[in-house]
Amino acid sequence: MMAGIQPQKTERDGFLPIRTNGFDRGFISVVILILVHLLWMRFLEGVLPLWVATVLCLALAVFTIRKG
Amino acid sequence: MRQSNIGWLFLAPATLILFVVGFVPFIYILYVGFFDWNTNAIDPTLRWAGLQNYRSLVFDTTFLNSLARTLGFAFFVVVSELLSGYVLARALMADRLWGRQFFRTIHTLPIVVAPIAVGATWRLLCVPGFGIVPYYVKLWFGIDYNISTNAYHAFATAIIMDLWHWTPFVTLSLMAGLTALPKEPLEQAQIDGGNKLQIFWYVIVPMLKPVLLTTVFIRLMDALRSVDEIWMLTKGGPAEATRFIGLHIWINVFPKTDYGYGAAMSLLTLYVTIVLSWLLFVAMTGRKGGAQ
Numbered sequence: 001m002m003a004g005i006q007p008q009k010t011e012r013d014g015f016l017p018i019r020t021n022g023f024d025r026g027f028i029s030v031v032i033l034i035l036v037h038l039l040w041m042r043f044l045e046g047v048l049p050l051w052v053a054t055v056l057c058l059a060l061a062v063f064t065i066r067k068g
Numbered sequence: 069m070r071q072s073n074i075g076w077l078f079l080a081p082a083t084l085i086l087f088v089v090g091f092v093p094f095i096y097i098l099y100v101g102f103f104d105w106n107t108n109a110i111d112p113t114l115r116w117a118g119l120q121n122y123r124s125l126v127f128d129t130t131f132l133n134s135l136a137r138t139l140g141f142a143f144f145v146v147v148s149e150l151l152s153g154y155v156l157a158r159a160l161m162a163d164r165l166w167g168r169q170f171f172r173t174i175h176t177l178p179i180v181v182a183p184i185a186v187g188a189t190w191r192l193l194c195v196p197g198f199g200i201v202p203y204y205v206k207l208w209f210g211i212d213y214n215i216s217t218n219a220y221h222a223f224a225t226a227i228i229m230d231l232w233h234w235t236p237f238v239t240l241s242l243m244a245g246l247t248a249l250p251k252e253p254l255e256q257a258q259i260d261g262g263n264k265l266q267i268f269w270y271v272i273v274p275m276l277k278p279v280l281l282t283t284v285f286i287r288l289m290d291a292l293r294s295v296d297e298i299w300m301l302t303k304g305g306p307a308e309a310t311r312f313i314g315l316h317i318w319i320n321v322f323p324k325t326d327y328g329y330g331a332a333m334s335l336l337t338l339y340v341t342i343v344l345s346w347l348l349f350v351a352m353t354g355r356k357g358g359a360q
Contacts, residue, residue: 018350027346031339031343031346034339037119037122038122038126038336039126041119041122041123041126042126042127045123050119
């Protein structure tokens, strides 16, 4: 009965240097996505289109959320 | 009714207010950031621009310089206020200090002054030939102090003005934190032979961490959005020496009515503020994982 009302421990160790919960990993993914897109527009967009950055970041986001 | 439903019911008014004053404007700014919208332009309607505002932003050296300048200002201000606030807090808590209550009262007075009045007062203090600051700086150091022509003087004055205004807030927060500290760990550390520096670093700082974290967050976010004081003091000048990001956004949004670009700048500033606060939170709470 008590176990049912105790908060579940959702933090875990992954490849990230800090213990993270689901929100942290989602937040880190969004932060990286925005940063990469801004840097891409500044330095790489003349060579590679922006959708490449989007695909890379989404793949990284999935990896971060699952394994981070 | 289940207990969790009652909880949500109690939370509903606050959640609704937060949604209306926080989330709705955020979504609106996010929306406007994707449009070209200038009410003084030939076509004053909203025109879809996609990521063009953000694309312009990463090449806008005035904006990037302004952002870097603001980060520098925030760093100087927060670190200085934390150090001076701690020293003042310890001094005002010392039993030996004569007139402690009097000093405690007068040192908090700057907090109650409106920022725009602080800026106007410091402007008057710094007018060459009239204010006392240029007079004494010339008398004691032989420096021709002028915040209207010298970028370094203007930047330093902006920092000193912010220190004068907000150090008492840090002092009060730290005094509250220090007063609430339990005496036993400090006495144990003294019995174990710890010197003052060791006791400060290994006992006081860890126990003060929640107060420090809250104070740093509040001051960091305030420093990143300084507008009114700076506007009254220097109007962002000379040249762009004190044009901090809040002022830069204001200039673009109101006099220039470039709402789309202003929205993009606001969002990028919000992004920087959130990331900085999160990094600070992680660093100060020490959530180290297995990969560390």
